[in-house]
Amino acid sequence: MRIRDLLEIDYVLLLATVVLAVFGVLFIYSSAVTSTGVLVSEEYIKQIIWVIAGLFIVLILAMVDYRRLRDLTVYLYLGTLALLVYTCLFGKLVNGARAWIGIGSFGIQPSEFAKISTIILLARYLDDTRRSSTGFFRFIVSCLIVLVPMGIILVQPDFGTSLVFIPILVTMAFVAGISMQYIFFLIACISITAVLTVLPLWQRNIMHNTIPSLEILTNSRFVLSCMVALGVIAGIALIGFLLYKRRYFFWILYSSMIVILSLGLSYVARRVLRDYQIQRLIVFLDPDVDPQGAGWHIIQSITAIGSGGLTGKGYLQGTQSHYRFLPQQSTDFIFSIFTEEWGLLGGLLVFVLFLLICLRLVRIMRTTSDCFGVYIAAGLAGVYVFHFLVNVGMTMGIMPITGIPLLFMSYGGSSIISAMTGIGLALSIYVRRYTH
Numbered sequence: 001m002r003i004r005d006l007l008e009i010d011y012v013l014l015l016a017t018v019v020l021a022v023f024g025v026l027f028i029y030s031s032a033v034t035s036t037g038v039l040v041s042e043e044y045i046k047q048i049i050w051v052i053a054g055l056f057i058v059l060i061l062a063m064v065d066y067r068r069l070r071d072l073t074v075y076l077y078l079g080t081l082a083l084l085v086y087t088c089l090f091g092k093l094v095n096g097a098r099a100w101i102g103i104g105s106f107g108i109q110p111s112e113f114a115k116i117s118t119i120i121l122l123a124r125y126l127d128d129t130r131r132s133s134t135g136f137f138r139f140i141v142s143c144l145i146v147l148v149p150m151g152i153i154l155v156q157p158d159f160g161t162s163l164v165f166i167p168i169l170v171t172m173a174f175v176a177g178i179s180m181q182y183i184f185f186l187i188a189c190i191s192i193t194a195v196l197t198v199l200p201l202w203q204r205n206i207m208h209n210t211i212p213s214l215e216i217l218t219n220s221r222f223v224l225s226c227m228v229a230l231g232v233i234a235g236i237a238l239i240g241f242l243l244y245k246r247r248y249f250f251w252i253l254y255s256s257m258i259v260i261l262s263l264g265l266s267y268v269a270r271r272v273l274r275d276y277q278i279q280r281l282i283v284f285l286d287p288d289v290d291p292q293g294a295g296w297h298i299i300q301s302i303t304a305i306g307s308g309g310l311t312g313k314g315y316l317q318g319t320q321s322h323y324r325f326l327p328q329q330s331t332d333f334i335f336s337i338f339t340e341e342w343g344l345l346g347g348l349l350v351f352v353l354f355l356l357i358c359l360r361l362v363r364i365m366r367t368t369s370d371c372f373g374v375y376i377a378a379g380l381a382g383v384y385v386f387h388f389l390v391n392v393g394m395t396m397g398i399m400p401i402t403g404i405p406l407l408f409m410s411y412g413g414s415s416i417i418s419a420m421t422g423i424g425l426a427l428s429i430y431v432r433r434y435t436h
Contacts, residue, residue: 006059006062006063008430008431009062009427009430009431010360010363010364010426010427010430012356012360013356013357013360013361013423013426013427013430014058014423014427016353016354016356016357016360017058017357017408017420017423018055019353020350020353020354020407020408020409021051021054021055021408021409021416022051023338023350023409024047024051024334024406024408024409024410024411024416025044025047025048025051026315027330027334027337027338027341027409028043028044028047028330028334028411029044030315030316030318030321030322030337030341031043031321031329031330031334031337031411032044032330033316033322034322034323034324035319035322035323035324041330043330043411046411046413047411047416050412050413050416050417051416051420053417054416054417054419054420054421055420057417057420057421057424058420058421058423058424058427059424060424061421061424061425061427061428062424062427062428062431063428064428065428065432066373066376066425066428066429066432067370067372067373067432069120070124070372073117073120073121073123073124074121076117076120076121077117077118077120077121077145079117080110080113080114080117080118080149081114081148081149081152083101083110083113083114084110084111084114084149084152084153085152086101086110087099087100087101087110087111087156088152088155088156091156092107097156097157097158098156099111099153099156099158099161108413108414109161109412109414109415110414111149111153111156111158111161111162112161112414112415112417112418113414113417113418113421114149114153115161115164115165115168115383115418116418116421116422116425118145118146118149118165118168118379119168119172119375119376119379119380119383119422120376120425121145122142122145122146122168122169122172122375122379123172123372123373123375123376123379124372125141125142125145126138126142126172126173126176126371126375127371127372127375129141130176130177130371135178135179135182136182138176138178139173139178139179139182142169142172142173142176142178143169143186146165146166146168146169147165149165150162150165150166153165158403159402159403160390160402160403160404161403161404163386163390163402163404164383164386164387164404166186166190166386167382167383167385167386168379168382168383169186170183170186170187170382171378171379171381171382172375172378172379172382173186174378175365175374175375175378176371176375176378181254185254185257185258188258188262189258189261189262189265192258192259192262192266193261193262193265193266193269194266196262196263196266197266197269197270220267223263223264223267226259226263227260227263227264230256230259230260230263231256231260233252233256234252234253234256234257234260237249237250237252237253237256238253240252241253297326297327297328297332297333297401298394298397298401300320300325300326300327300336301326301333301336301394301395301396301397302395302396302397303320303325304318304320304321304325304326304333304336304337304339304340305335305336305339305340305347305395305396307319307320307340308339308340308341308342308343308344308346308347309343309344310343310344310345311342311343311344311345312339312340312341312342312343312345312346313340313341313343314341315341315342316341317341318337318340318341319340320336320337320340321336321337321340321341330410330411331405331410331411331412332391332394332395332401332403332404332405332406332410333395334405334406334409334410334411335347335350335391335392335395335406335409336395338350338409339395350392350409351392354384354385354388357384358381358384358385360426361377361378361380361381361384361426362381364377364426364429364430364433365377365378365381367433367434368429368430368433369433369434369435370429370432370433370435373429373432373433376425376426376429377426377429380422380423380425380426383407383422384407384419384422386404387404387405387406387407388406388407390402390404391404391405391406391410392406407419408420
């Protein structure tokens with residue numbers, strides 16, 4: 001640990017982070033003020049404490065050589081898995097999910113820290129197997145490393161946080177040079193699973209008509225029969241490929257496995273996900289299908305953003321937030337308050353700050369000589385970009401509501417500490433980018 005390392009850190013990355021955190025504190029305060037000027041919450045005070053603690057962690061990590069974590073990766077990963085399991089069994093029930101552990105008003109959300117430990121372990125594995133493992137085996141193990149914590153979080157059920165592990169896997173696998181065939185296979189499975197999960201409910205709740213070809217997706221016998229039939233086709237294709245090495249056998253096997261996994265996962269998803277979580281996906285397509293329920297969030301958020309205009313109504317002058325029309329306005333919908341009061345120009349400023357963070361992480365990846373550091377930076381970039389795109393898209397009505405916070409700005413101790421920890425690791429990598 002060297003104090004002089006602080007002189008060599010990426011100040012652009014640090015400054016962008018600090019500005020976003022300050023914006024967060026300002027608008028968490030704004031969200032607590034009513035139309036009569038009464039302050040009804042002290043969340044902003046807690047957020048200030050968490051931001052200060054997070055910045056302290058950033059500076060400490062910047063001085064510590066991130067490569068010292070290499071030997072601790074397995075322990076950190078198993079430790080967070082143990083916390084996740086404990087949370088599933090004994091955690092506090094908040095907003096329908098058992099995702100918190102703590103005493104009294106103090107609590108932590110282990111899933112936020114599981115993202116960091118998963119990135120570090122996956123980075124070590126990808127670095128260790130750069131030359132000693134086949135691409136397919138490397139991809140399968142990478143999936144297992146990511147899917148174990150993701151699956152536990154999904155059981156809580158915390159659908160939004162579990163989704164964050166997908167860009168971690170995709171981004172790090174791509175940067176590590178894993179074949180695009182495997183990456184596309186993963187993306188195709190996830191996309192088709194999402195469509196098949198929503199379709200039966202979409203045709204009932206939005207079309208108000210029952211289409212037999214869609215309704216049978218909820219029939220366990222039909223789903224199982226299709227999976228068995230496709231499994232037979234996949235088995236024949238595998239034998240044909242092994243015997244004759246023809247590419248069309250490979251593509252038959254490839255396509256069959258995508259459909260098999262998508263059918264099975266969509267059926268499981270409809271069983272695991274709560275009704276309100278699936279309803280959030282449906283109202284994304286048509287908020288007016290439930291304007292007083294799940295659609296209320298999107299409608300009020302779009303109203304707030306649109307009413308801000310170019311320059312906004314002015315700080316503490318917003319109406320949607322101060323009249324309490326906007327739910328969860330200090331967490332999931334902090335961007336809505338921000339753009340209502342600071343307008344399109346303020347929103348663009350947030351875009352620029354997140355773009356700066358992304359570009360600086362890309363620069364770290366391009367200049368770092370250590371692959372372990374490159375893969376960590378790639379995973380962090382995946383997390384920050386995904387959080388930003390989904391949260392901001394959610395507030396604008398172009399992405400479904402998933403409960404994903406806007407990092408550095410949304411209220412929450414675990415979220416801000418986890419995000420700051422990632423920045424600290426990135427700064428540590430940057431300082432040591434030319435050393436082995």
